[in-house]
Amino acid sequence: MIVGVIGGGQLARMLIPPAIALGVELRVLAEQEGMSARLASTNIGDYRDERVVLDFARGVDVVTFDHEHVPQAVLRALVAESIAVRPGPEALQFAQDKLLMRQRLSELGSPTPEWAAVSDKRELEQFINSNGGVAVVKTVRGGYDGKGVRVVRSSSQVEDWFDALDEDGHGGVLLAEEFVDFKRELAQSIARRPSGETATWPVVESIQKDGVCAEVIAPAPNQVPRLAEVASEIATSIAEGLGVTGVLAVEMFETTDERILVNELAMRPHNSGHWSIEGSTTSQFEQHLRAVLDLPLGPTGTRSPWTVMVNVFGGATSRPLEQSYRAVLQEFPFAKLHNYGKPPRPGRKVGHVTVCGDDLDDVTFDARAAAAALSS
Amino acid sequence: MIVGVIGGGQLARMLIPPAIALGVELRVLAEQEGMSARLASTNIGDYRDERVVLDFARGVDVVTFDHEHVPQAVLRALVAESIAVRPGPEALQFAQDKLLMRQRLSELGSPTPEWAAVSDKRELEQFINSNGGVAVVKTVRGGYDGKGVRVVRSSSQVEDWFDALDEDGHGGVLLAEEFVDFKRELAQSIARRPSGETATWPVVESIQKDGVCAEVIAPAPNQVPRLAEVASEIATSIAEGLGVTGVLAVEMFETTDERILVNELAMRPHNSGHWSIEGSTTSQFEQHLRAVLDLPLGPTGTRSPWTVMVNVFGGATSRPLEQSYRAVLQEFPFAKLHNYGKPPRPGRKVGHVTVCGDDLDDVTFDARAAAAALSS
Incomplete structure (x- = not known):
């Protein structure tokens, strides 16, 4: 079982642990040397270059992605050679073109702004x-x-x-x-296999700062009746309607008048699903591998009442995260650290911290404080 | 942070996922090409050859082990060059020589046969x-x-x-x-940092078949009063008395008259601790990295009431495990599969299955059945 991943960022990196557990050989086509997923990088090259991508893809069982930027022409060249591409170009076009996405979601009857x-x-x-x-x-x-x-x-x-x-x-x-008058943002992740099976995780709350995901709480607290059901139904209808294979993250608004509106789609493991590494029986990364290999999907329930994930951004000093490990691990023993192995340029996503536990306030405090201590 | 591991087997392989999370660079000196830890193999050579090991060790922050077979002369050559070796030769000699181990444990007052x-x-x-x-x-x-x-x-x-x-x-x-008339075998794992901090996991029951670990139940069921405390105290006394750094597994007999006797020691992550990957807040592999890097140790509590780990052995046919994935994942959705990426020669340990849950009978049944289905 050989899975080829186009793109060498942290999403490709976080596919490595479940690939090791499952005995899946992961090969990564990275944009350059030394990227986050360097341990699994087998090829270096431009994902917009059809020849580069074909060379890479010919040796693998299925091609999948760290990002949605591979041009349609390149994707279709792979399909023309009977290479399995998951998600395929038909689905990916809706993640690449926001107008197409809006048109298609309206056709499907998904609630949108x-x-x-x-x-x-x-x-x-x-x-x-x-x-x-x-x-x-x-x-x-x-x-x-x-x-x-x-x-x-x-x-x-x-x-x-x-x-x-x-x-x-x-x-x-x-x-x-x-311009939606929203109460908060939610994210609903789902995995779908080529053979049609789907599995949704609990809907989560996603807290953005300056348009970037900063924090995720799983499951979303203070849910109005039927919220989980509605979010799951919307994501399932989109995954099926767009023919997505692999993991799909649907970013949503919960409006002040309690409607759910679809904001954005990501057809790959997504920042809003990182909590699942510790927080769910099956992480989004393991599930993505299982989905693109058309293996039965795993259970998506939570392993703790609450899981909070907080992103770590490069600080003003570009100090390596490791320099804070001793203090952070001492002070926040339940914090699970994820270091993406990237130079911590200011403002850049360079890692995340996850804490699981029984008390949401405690879990949130620890996750935020640990993440802040790592990047300071 | 660069950790060098001598030996390319499945223990080195299972150090890769926590190394990725922590942003630790793992380098493996493997005995040959294509071994279980091949993804992290940077050097190939004979661990009995002082020159080979020194070449490997000079580039890393700390040297640790997939097995205890590195000769004392080689270990002492590393120490002579001020290379951090954890566990060090003084501790490792007790894992390499059973007579020395028995003598030392008797001196320490550990209960032995x-x-x-x-x-x-x-x-x-x-x-x-x-x-x-x-x-x-x-x-x-x-x-x-x-x-x-x-x-x-x-x-x-x-x-x-x-x-x-x-x-x-x-x-x-x-x-x-x-010849001890034992009721069952137990295993107590502990991690110890150079600075002295220790952390014990819950004591587990280890079920052997033909002298090889077949199954582990965490925590050990049906504990007599104070069993957990006694097992933890014995392991702590040994870790401190022998100056072990990293993970130490103490295999024990529980006798029919309810005494605990120390059987064997392993100074590395051990088969009896594989359950901790899913079953504990901190796995033995993450903890081993933290311990040898002298970082604060993580919490060792359980994440589910019961965790059962069953080894997968190569079957009579040497069929790749992957051929059973579809059926196994369909039938046992809660089974977490670990495939060591080794040719499944008959009788060889080639993987394990872990199941966590609330009901010990259900968890045990699923773990055994999934492991059997994988190797059949």
Whole structure:
């Protein structure tokens, strides 16, 4: 069983432990030497280069991903050679193009914010006016971690994006979305095998800072009746409707009037699922391997009443995390540390801390304090 | 943080996942290419060759072990170069020489079976006569997994061993031990840091078949009062008395008259501790890394009421384990599979299965059935 992963980041890195347990040979096509998943890197090259990717993929049983940026043409070249690609290009296009995603989710009847494709400032002004004087504007491609997203009250606030589209000359559009008055953000992860089996984890609360995931609480506390069921049904309908294989994370808003709206999709293990390494019987990384290999999926229940995951960002000093280990492990014995083995440039996600336990306040305090101590 | 492991077997392999989480660089000196820990193998060579081991060790922060067979001369050459070796040669000699171990444990006041060093058939007959007509005879060096151990009623049953000692000409002896009427076997694992901190896991029951560990139940069921405390105290006294750093597993007999006697020692992660990967907050593999790096030790409590680990042995057909995955994962969803990535020669330990849960009978049934299905 050989699984090829395109991309050498921390998601590929965290696939290594379950691959070792299952006896799966993991091969990683990394963008460069010394990346987070370097232990399993067998190839170095540009994932946009069809020849590079084909060379890599010919030796593996199935190709999967650390990120969603592999161009459709490259993906389709793999499929044309009968190489198993999971998720496949048909599914991945919806993670690569936010407009396609919105269109397809609307077709599937998934609850989404109001949205429109806007091709110029006039259309955007119209959308803003009919949506309470504010809109979230997104570039259709290439955004992540808050990049390519702006909250605007006037079309002039994205004039540079319209100018770039004009220069591009491909008749591109921007995506305008309703500014949702949300109570909090949730994330629902699901795994789906090619043979159709699905398994959802408990819905979690995801706390963002500056558009980047900072903390995850599993399961989401203070759930209104049927929240878990609704979130799971939405994710299942999307996984099936889009033909996703592997892990799919659905980021959602819980609105102040208790509706659930789908925000973003990620077709791979996702930051909102890292808690599952310690917190669930089957981690998202083991499950992703099982799903892309079309093996039976594992149970997704929790192993503790509460699990809190807090991201560790590079601090102002770029000090290696290891220098804080002695103090952190002494002071927070229940903290499980995950160090991505990346240079801790300021603001960069370089690790995470997970704490499981019975008391949510205690668990949250320890996870936050341990993560802060690691990055300070 | 670079940890060098001498030996490329499954214990080195199972150190890789916690090394990835902690951001520890693991380097393995393997006996040959393609061994169980191949993913982390950086050097291939003979661990009895001082030059090979020194070359390997000079680049790491601390040297530790997959097995206890590195000769004292080689270990002392590392120490002479101020390389951190954990456990060190002073401690390891007691794992390498069963006579030294018995002498030292007696000095420490650890409860052991009656024992004597016997240099010829006459001395062995004397021991047999004063111990109820039966003795367990062991070679002082080189035994493991039941090899180098015989239960005898007459000295002639180990005549070949005495002959070999005579030919060797070094005045060697055999170790004769009381044949203990035991109710069951237990194992107590402990970790100890150079700075002195220790942490014991719950005592477990270890079920042997043909002298080889077959099953482990954590914690040991049906404990008489104070069993856990006594087992933990014995292991702590040994770890401190022998100056062990890293993980130490103490194999024990629980006698029919409810005494605890120390049987064998292993100064490394041990088969009796594999349950801790899923079953404890800190696995023996993570703890071993923390201990040899002199980092604070993690909590060793259980994460489920019961954890059962069953070894998987190569079957009669040498069929790869992966061929059974679909059926096993379907039928035993709570079984966590560990495949050591070794050719499944008949009788060889090639993996293990762990199941955690609330009901000991259910957990035991699933773990046994899943392991049997994997190896059949």
